[in-house]
Amino acid sequence: MFAKEMLKQSLPLVIICGIGGIITGNTLGAMIDLLEDIPGLIVVIPAVIALRGNINTALGSRLGSAYHLGVIDAENLWNFELKQNIMGSIVLSVLMSLIIGVLAYVSSIILNVYPDPLKLIAIVVLAGILSGLILTFLTIIIIYIVFKRGYNPDNITGPALATFGDVFSMLCIFGSAIIIGGIN
Amino acid sequence: MHFWKCNNNWGDKLIYSWKKIVKNGIPILTICICIEIFAGQILQGNQNKLFLIPIFLISIPVVNGIGGNIGSILGARLASGLHTGLIELNIKDKSMRENFFSSLLIGFISYVALAILIYYIAYFGNIQMNIGLLEFISIIGITGFLLIILVSLISVITAFWAFKKGLDPDDMVAPVVTTTGDTLGIIVLFLLIGAIGI
Numbered sequence: 001m002f003a004k005e006m007l008k009q010s011l012p013l014v015i016i017c018g019i020g021g022i023i024t025g026n027t028l029g030a031m032i033d034l035l036e037d038i039p040g041l042i043v044v045i046p047a048v049i050a051l052r053g054n055i056n057t058a059l060g061s062r063l064g065s066a067y068h069l070g071v072i073d074a075e076n077l078w079n080f081e082l083k084q085n086i087m088g089s090i091v092l093s094v095l096m097s098l099i100i101g102v103l104a105y106v107s108s109i110i111l112n113v114y115p116d117p118l119k120l121i122a123i124v125v126l127a128g129i130l131s132g133l134i135l136t137f138l139t140i141i142i143i144y145i146v147f148k149r150g151y152n153p154d155n156i157t158g159p160a161l162a163t164f165g166d167v168f169s170m171l172c173i174f175g176s177a178i179i180i181g182g183i184n
Numbered sequence: 185m186h187f188w189k190c191n192n193n194w195g196d197k198l199i200y201s202w203k204k205i206v207k208n209g210i211p212i213l214t215i216c217i218c219i220e221i222f223a224g225q226i227l228q229g230n231q232n233k234l235f236l237i238p239i240f241l242i243s244i245p246v247v248n249g250i251g252g253n254i255g256s257i258l259g260a261r262l263a264s265g266l267h268t269g270l271i272e273l274n275i276k277d278k279s280m281r282e283n284f285f286s287s288l289l290i291g292f293i294s295y296v297a298l299a300i301l302i303y304y305i306a307y308f309g310n311i312q313m314n315i316g317l318l319e320f321i322s323i324i325g326i327t328g329f330l331l332i333i334l335v336s337l338i339s340v341i342t343a344f345w346a347f348k349k350g351l352d353p354d355d356m357v358a359p360v361v362t363t364t365g366d367t368l369g370i371i372v373l374f375l376l377i378g379a380i381g382i
Contacts, residue, residue: 006286010257014250014290018298021249022305025242029311032235042231043224046366049245050220053252054213054359062200071199081200088205095206096213103221111225158358159253166245 013159020163024049027170034177040115041177043104044124048173051096051128052165056135059089060157063143067153074147077140086140090132097128123176131165131172138164216363223367230374239306239313239320240377246302247327248369250294252362255335258287259357262343266353273344280340287336288329295328296321323380327373334372335365 028045035042062085066072071081101121108115142160146153227234227244234241261283265271271279299321306313342360346353 004286006257006261006283007290010254011290011293014253014257014294015297017253018246018250018294019301021246022242022298022302024245024249025302026305026309028245029238029242032238032241035231036235040228042227042234043221046223046227046248046370047217047220050216050362050366051213053362054216055209057358058209062205066199069199084200084202085205087202088200088209091202091206092209092213095210096217099214100217100221103217104224107221107225108228111229113228158256162253163249166249170245 017159017163020167024166024170027167027174031174031177034174034181038115038119038123038177038181039113040104040108040120041123041173043108044100044120045170045173047100047104048097048124048127048131048169049166051093051100052131052135052169053162055089055092055096055132056139056161056165057158059085059136059139060143060153060161063139064153064157067143067147072147074144077144077147082140086136089136093128093132094125097125100124100128119180123173123180126176126180127169127172130176131169134168134172135161135165138168212359216359219363219367223370226367226370226374233374233377237314238311239302239315240373242306242311243299243302243324244370244373246298247295247324247331247373248366250291250298250328251331251335251365251369254287254291254294254332255339255361255365256358258283258336259339259343259353259361262340263347263353263357266343266347273348275344284336284340287339288332291332291336292325292329295332296325299324299328319380323373323376327369327376330372331365331369334368335361338364 063072063082066081066085072079098121101124104124105115105117105120139157139161142157143153146156262271262280265279265283266273271277300317302324303317303320339357339361342357343353346356
């Protein structure tokens, strides 16, 4: 009784999120030349994708709890609590992107691959800032729609943000690699 | 910075502060990043295989994503069950086992369905392929099935362990499961590609 409802609700959701994964994968497939040209770039990809998912699902889940606590709702959305949450997520994005770049560089050297440190770190941080801004904006839109319609945010924000997060962080990495890879 | 300070309708009773959010986030995110960088190094070590057969490169976000999603759903359900008392802290609990086996079923169906979809998208997108449909479905299907067993086990163990320790399983399961799922997904995929000998 417990498990049948899981099959009914989760299977379509998992498959839809899988289609988001295919878009992410195809972006990765389109990046093959860049991945070959910039050593170390492939190393940061799982970390960047996971970071976006972790920061944004945490943001979504905090805003979900804030909604249940009555701190924010559709009419009183743009308030102090929301701004603190946004600020926290953006600061974490930038800081953690920096750590990803440094760790990818150091671990590559240990394994005898020599990436260009400035290029690698600049790509990760630029991608972190871009995707952080885009996804924070998206989170607020999703939260607003969810509040407006009276859905339970806990059921929707997690998978929705994880999937959008994958797609946009991959596109942002692609974009920053082109911009920064093209500089020299 | 007055932008962040205006419009405080809640007097002294503030719940969130960005400094606290950053401080709480750093340790868990740093651990996750270290494990993910390890997964990334496995990718870099095998990148010639990936560039030769790009269909596997395309599959990686899907393989990891499904594993993480199912692990998180199972974890969230176990957490709710434990909180409400519908699930007992016992490895023989019937509800827990039903949820566990449903996860395996959902995982297996999703992996096979998405493997077929990836194959035909690659086929019509003129992506270079040196692999047949059945061979590809079996590699992704078996990888997925092994991964789902591992991720579901980790999910049950994390949820039960957290609940026993008095921690909220809702906070613990998602990061643990998505991070270990990514790494295990990449390891299992390359082991199978190696075993089949492409």
